[in-house]
Amino acid sequence: MRLWLQVVGLVLLTGATTRVAIACCFGDIVEWRSYRLGAALVRGIGRRRPGAQVVPLHRPIEQVGADLNRLHAAFHRGGMRFAKYEGCRQAYDRVLAEAADMAGVAHLLGVLTPGSELDHERARVELLLRHHGLLPPYAA
Secondary structure (H helix, E strand, C coil), X not given: CHHHHHHHHHHHHHHHHHHHHHHHHHCXXXXXXXXXXXXXXXXXXXXXXXXXXXXXXXXXXXHHHHHHHHHXXXXXXXXXXXXXXXXXXXXXXXXXXXHHHHHCCCCCCCCCCCCHHHHHHHHHHHHHHHHHCCCCCCCC
């Protein structure tokens, strides 16, 4: 039995030595490395890889609601210069559109140009968001 193991070991050693000698003589180092790469891939199949990091698609609804309330109060306050009013209007329309998208309300806030149509669309979206609870009810 011991002689049999020695013969098998000698055959394996001879095979490996022959493979290395052929690779060195004929320049098949690339093939040898690809063999090693394949063996490494086979060993790595069972290993667990870390999962992909989950990235949210939008901001949390609480943060959007807080921004909406803050900008709603600033937008409906009077006595602003035009530049400040326009900046506040644009920010309010963006947050209003974001909240409408989250609530599933169809809107045209990003499509309409400033004017009476946009004002009516803004009022319609505000009313729908009040029904969804994202804006406070009208004061009595």
